[in-house]
Structure formats: structure tokens, C-alpha cells
Amino acid sequence: MNSDLYKTLILATTLFCCNAAANTLQIKVQDQAASPLANAVIELIAEQPIPQLNQPQISIAQQGLMFVPFVTAAPINSAIEFPNKDKTRHHIYSFSDAKTFEIQLYADTPEQPVIFDRQGIVVLGCNIHDYMQAYIYIGASPLLAVTDGAGTAAFSDLPAGNYQLKLWHPWQKQPQQITSITLTTNTEQQLTLPVEQKALPTAPKRGFGH
Ligand SMILES: [Cu+2]
Known part of the structure; x- marks a missing residue:
């Protein structure tokens, strides 16, 4: 791109x-x-x-000094875990309206899940590694x-x-x-949806795929 x-x-x-x-x-x-x-x-x-769905446990790892996955979609009221799989410490946070929180994570310390009870976009960052970034889309629907x-x-x-x-x-x-x-x-349907895209961030390319 x-x-x-x-x-x-x-x-x-x-x-x-x-x-x-x-x-x-x-x-x-x-x-x-x-x-x-x-x-x-x-x-x-x-x-x-729609039928009731069994939601899988959702987790966003810190692994290799990045968030995995880069984008997560979860229904409202999800409890999301943030396991630190690195040997280094991470201090993750969000200042987003949809969820403001921080977790000081240490290697080998069990993580606590975080409840996301508002619809919207949550941007994750890490106080220790400025380039670490990830997004959580909290949806009103379970079909994500x-x-x-x-x-x-x-x-x-x-x-x-x-x-x-x-x-x-x-x-x-x-x-x-x-x-x-x-x-x-x-x-079979085909849709073409126009999107204006912001300038791409200068973060490392790793972690943007799956
Ligand atoms: Cu970090």
C-alpha cells in the first residue's frame, strides 16, 4: 500500500x-x-x-513485542484476556472512550480479563514499547x-x-x-464500498497480518 x-x-x-x-x-x-x-x-x-452463539474465550497476547492479533472483534460485554508471552514486561493501556484501562503485566504473572461493556473502538498501546498498537472492535452484535x-x-x-x-x-x-x-x-451478491483511508502509520509492518 x-x-x-x-x-x-x-x-x-x-x-x-x-x-x-x-x-x-x-x-x-x-x-x-x-x-x-x-x-x-x-x-x-x-x-x-438469531440463535444464541457460544462465544469463544478471546485473548490478545503480547508476543514478540507486539499485540497478537492486530485487530480483534468482540461482542459487547466480552471478557478479554491479555496474556504476556514475552519474557519482558509490558504495560498496556487504552484511553479510548469505549474502554479506558491499564494493566501492568510482568512476565510469568497471570493476567486478569478485562470486561468491555461499551460499543466502540478500543486502541491498545504499551507504555514501554511505543510502537506496539492494536485495535479492538466492540460490536453490538455477536456476528463479527x-x-x-x-x-x-x-x-x-x-x-x-x-x-x-x-x-x-x-x-x-x-x-x-x-x-x-x-x-x-x-x-450471490457483489458490493463495492468506497473507503477514504488515512495516512498509514509508520509502525513496523510486523503484526499487521494474521
Ligand atoms: Cu510492551
Whole structure:
């Protein structure tokens, strides 16, 4: 990616839906050069009731002097663990409106989970390592996914119906893209969503992928 200020980035989002049995939705996010875009958050808000989901335990590690993963999506009221897998100390913090906290972590010290009880974006940093950065997207819906290195994210077992699709990326200029989709069996949709992207940060490239 280039670093031009406020360059317009076109996200081409391709939706493939569904087979009748599984109602799987696969989303592919691309930049304007048709390159896969990792670390984009997809949130689906259903207009109809959806089955209760078993949420996996979410953790964001400090490993190799970076946060892993770089972008995490979690539903509201999630308890997230921050294990320090390095031998060095980290002192992680957020000043974000969605969650303000800090944890002084020491190697080999058990971490405490943090409850994220407000919707929004949480930016993580480390007082000891200024270049360490990560993002947590706290969503109102449990239907959340983050695109992988191939720019893809997938949902399975979705009921047919109408959804709001929210698309967010840490470096986009506007806060959020929202579009409506209708899922029925054996349909295929293609969406192209324009995004203005901020100048890329100068942080190390490591840690931005999966
Ligand atoms: Cu650190």
C-alpha cells in the first residue's frame, strides 16, 4: 500500500451466499488495487432473531513485542484476556472512550480479563514499547469477523433474512461503512464500498497480518 494522505481506497466486497443447508456467508475485502485487505472488521446486525452463539474465550497476547492479533472483534460485554508471552514486561493501556484501562503485566504473572461493556473502538498501546498498537472492535452484535491475510471473512449457520453489514478498518478515514444485505439461499451478491483511508502509520509492518 502507498502512504498518500487521505487516499481513496475502494473496498470491493464480494458476498457469496449460501447453500441451503449451511447458510454460509463469505466476504472478501479488497483495496483499490484489488489486493486482499486484512484486518477489516465485518459486523452483521440481524433484523430477525438469531440463535444464541457460544462465544469463544478471546485473548490478545503480547508476543514478540507486539499485540497478537492486530485487530480483534468482540461482542459487547466480552471478557478479554491479555496474556504476556514475552519474557519482558509490558504495560498496556487504552484511553479510548469505549474502554479506558491499564494493566501492568510482568512476565510469568497471570493476567486478569478485562470486561468491555461499551460499543466502540478500543486502541491498545504499551507504555514501554511505543510502537506496539492494536485495535479492538466492540460490536453490538455477536456476528463479527475479521478478514484474514487473504482478505476473507466467513460466517456460518446464518438464518435467512435482512442484515445490516458494517465494515470497519483501522486506517479508513470515515468511522464506519454500513450497507444492507438480504440473505436467501443460493444467492450471490457483489458490493463495492468506497473507503477514504488515512495516512498509514509508520509502525513496523510486523503484526499487521494474521
Ligand atoms: Cu510492551
